[in-house]
Amino acid sequence: SKTDTIPLKYGSHRTGNRTDADMERWRSYGLGQFIHWGVYAIPGGHWEGKSYNGAAEWIRSWSGVSAPANWRTTYDNLYKQFNPTDFDANKWASQAKDMGAKYVIFTTKHHDGFSLWPSKYTDYNIANTPYKKDIVKQVVDAYDAQGIDVYLYFSIIDWNHKGYVSAVPKTEADSVAYEDFKQFTRNQLIELLKNYPKAKGLWFDGTWDAAWVKQSKFADDLEKELRALHPGLIIGSRFRADENGKRHFDSNGKMMGDYEQGWERKLPTNIEVLNGRDWDCVMTIPPNQWGYNSDWKSSYIKTANDLTDMLLNAVSMNGNLVVNFGPDGNGNIRSEEAHTAAKLGEWTKLNGEAIYGVRYSGLPKPDYGYYTKKDNKLYLTILNKPVNNVLRLTIPNSFKQKPTSAFLLNGKSQLQITTVDMGMSGDANVYFDIQLPVSLNTTSPFVVTIELNETK
Numbered sequence: 001s002k003t004d005t006i007p008l009k010y011g012s013h014r015t016g017n018r019t020d021a022d023m024e025r026w027r028s029y030g031l032g033q034f035i036h037w038g039v040y041a042i043p044g045g046h047w048e049g050k051s052y053n054g055a056a057e058w059i060r061s062w063s064g065v066s067a068p069a070n071w072r073t074t075y076d077n078l079y080k081q082f083n084p085t086d087f088d089a090n091k092w093a094s095q096a097k098d099m100g101a102k103y104v105i106f107t108t109k110h111h112d113g114f115s116l117w118p119s120k121y122t123d124y125n126i127a128n129t130p131y132k133k134d135i136v137k138q139v140v141d142a143y144d145a146q147g148i149d150v151y152l153y154f155s156i157i158d159w160n161h162k163g164y165v166s167a168v169p170k171t172e173a174d175s176v177a178y179e180d181f182k183q184f185t186r187n188q189l190i191e192l193l194k195n196y197p198k199a200k201g202l203w204f205d206g207t208w209d210a211a212w213v214k215q216s217k218f219a220d221d222l223e224k225e226l227r228a229l230h231p232g233l234i235i236g237s238r239f240r241a242d243e244n245g246k247r248h249f250d251s252n253g254k255m256m257g258d259y260e261q262g263w264e265r266k267l268p269t270n271i272e273v274l275n276g277r278d279w280d281c282v283m284t285i286p287p288n289q290w291g292y293n294s295d296w297k298s299s300y301i302k303t304a305n306d307l308t309d310m311l312l313n314a315v316s317m318n319g320n321l322v323v324n325f326g327p328d329g330n331g332n333i334r335s336e337e338a339h340t341a342a343k344l345g346e347w348t349k350l351n352g353e354a355i356y357g358v359r360y361s362g363l364p365k366p367d368y369g370y371y372t373k374k375d376n377k378l379y380l381t382i383l384n385k386p387v388n389n390v391l392r393l394t395i396p397n398s399f400k401q402k403p404t405s406a407f408l409l410n411g412k413s414q415l416q417i418t419t420v421d422m423g424m425s426g427d428a429n430v431y432f433d434i435q436l437p438v439s440l441n442t443t444s445p446f447v448v449t450i451e452l453n454e455t456k
């Protein structure tokens with residue numbers, strides 16, 4: 001295309017979004033669940049009485065800075081205590097289902113390198129813990145049984161592997177060791193896809209190191225190999241870099257991978273920045289804790305209403321919101337998270353029509369909420385009810401459809417809708433007012449469904 005000015009071997013291999021059924025399904029999820037679980041759940045952000053404010057799943061990396069000198073060795077032996085006797089994948093899966101999650105992203109291996117499946121390629125895996133049983137298999141089977149699609153999170157960073165380095169290897173010995181690490185990475189990924197064929201995709205992380213960024217050919221070949229092994233496989237934009245070291249987007253600005261993975265703990269405020277791409281947003285409930293941190297006391301904890309707002313923000317711009325959970329070392333989802341999930345679930349159950357399988361409406365976002373759209377239905381989710389109980393719709397003349405009737409989604413009662421003549425000359429919009437029942441007294445966001453006439 002016109003923008004492809006730089007010749008690339010290992011850049012993007014596609015223009016525009018995927019159009020196949022697997023990707024269409026991904027697009028309709030709306031809400032997902034992320035789970036960060038591993039041996040870091042044992043210390044839970046604490047070591048020898050000290051509390052660490054950084055992300056709890058990173059605790060191993062603080063060795064020698066603020067932690068005891070032997071911390072790394074101690075950490076790498078924590079697996080010998082990993083025995084989550086309360087772990088029940090079916091319980092997690094039904095909790096996710098009740099929340100309204102349509103997919104789950106599960107950490108098969110985080111940066112510490114601990115593999116939650118019995119990998120043939122490292123001893124640092126679940127089979128060598130007192131728990132022994134394959135956790136990835138239980139998660140895949142339980143979620144699949146609930147109709148929730150499974151995506152396998154995989155960190156390229158592996159602090160446990162001898163050949164892994166973050167900087168580009170300088171010595172011959174380091175290069176040889178890094179080659180070994182690359183083969184190990186490839187082996188583990190193939191192993192995951194072979195062991196868990198029900199998985200729909202791989203969610204990559206820890207791909208920013210200079211050493212990995214240099215592997216454009218290897219990573220491109222590997223991505224092709226994985227896709228060939230597992231037709232329909234969905235992979236985001238974080239996996240690889242092009243030959244010029246450009247990540248997510250190649251040197252011509254084209255996205256590498258099937259959807260943009262750049263929205264971590266942040267959301268776009270306008271549709272333009274997304275350029276029509278598919279994307280997901282992964283979000284923590286506390287500020288920045290993915291793995292279990294027993295101490296949430298000094299943080300702002302997002303409420304179910306906060307997450308509803310973020311969910312609508314995402315789906316109103318064609319993205320998915322993925323809410324993270326960090327189960328504790330015994331396999332329990334903490335009560336605060338369980339409570340938030342249940343609250344969010346009450347909402348998604350009543351208002352699912354407004355969030356699943358919907359698209360960007362084409363309309364400017366009103367201050368009091370978000371629009372989503374499906375065929376001839378426009379959903380208006382109200383987060384801030386106007387004090388006059390009137391929802392003013394500002395519809396640009398260029399929008400091909402007009403509202404004909406409006407209903408409260410929850411309860412189906414019809415609402416009065418009137419056209420408003422603002423009397424402004426040369427106005428580019430038309431206006432409609434929807435009258436809300438004055439008696440509508442709610443502390444939760446609610447949805448008004450607006451029927452539109454057919455496009456001429």
Ligand code: FHN
Nearest residue numbers: 055057058205206264282290
């Ligand atoms: O370093 C990780 C972090 O621990 C967490 O896994 C998040 C989830 O997207 N990813 C990395 C930071 O971008």
